[in-house]
Amino acid sequence: MDGRWVEVEFDCLPLRSVGRLDIPVDASPRFAEFVLRVKQAIERHGTHNTYYLHAAHCTYHLTNDPELGRLRLDFEGTVLTDAADREVRSMDLQVTLKEETCDWLTEPIVRWFSETVSRAVGVEFNRYIAAGDLTRAEERLKQLQAQTEQSGGFLGMYL
Helix, strand or coil, rough: CCCCCEEEEEEEEEECCCCCCCCCCCHHHHHHHHHHHHHHHHHHHCHHHHHHHHEEEEECCCCCCCCEEEEEEEEEEEECCCCCCEEEEEEEEEEEEEEEECCCCHHHHHHHHHHHHHHHHHHHHHHHHCCCHHHHHHHHHHHHHHHHHHHHCCCCCCC
């Protein structure tokens, strides 16, 4: 371990990039369920400044022994950012305990760590925004707005 007490990993799907929500006929059941969860997130939160985190987990290390005191919680859900897309405003995450090496773990502790995942994800998502291609994203947004204005407000389907 490289000195990090909490490890947060996720794949991020900007919901404004989702063009289609129909499930392909040959889709696996797992992919079909994923598409349905994304569709529900869009229905609940919209697509503007909204991101869907998936294939995600948060690992806490409670001791300096990698084989003792480790909690891994999987999560999936929506992160909403402020109007400038620079900071997390709120989250709607589903969290489940996936693995643990804590023989002293109790249900209240699991609930507390499940709630703590949102705070850890918020910190990491803000870092993700700061370290990512925010400038390029802003340029793409300006370009998209210019294209929209040039085309009279219509960009075509599945954009």
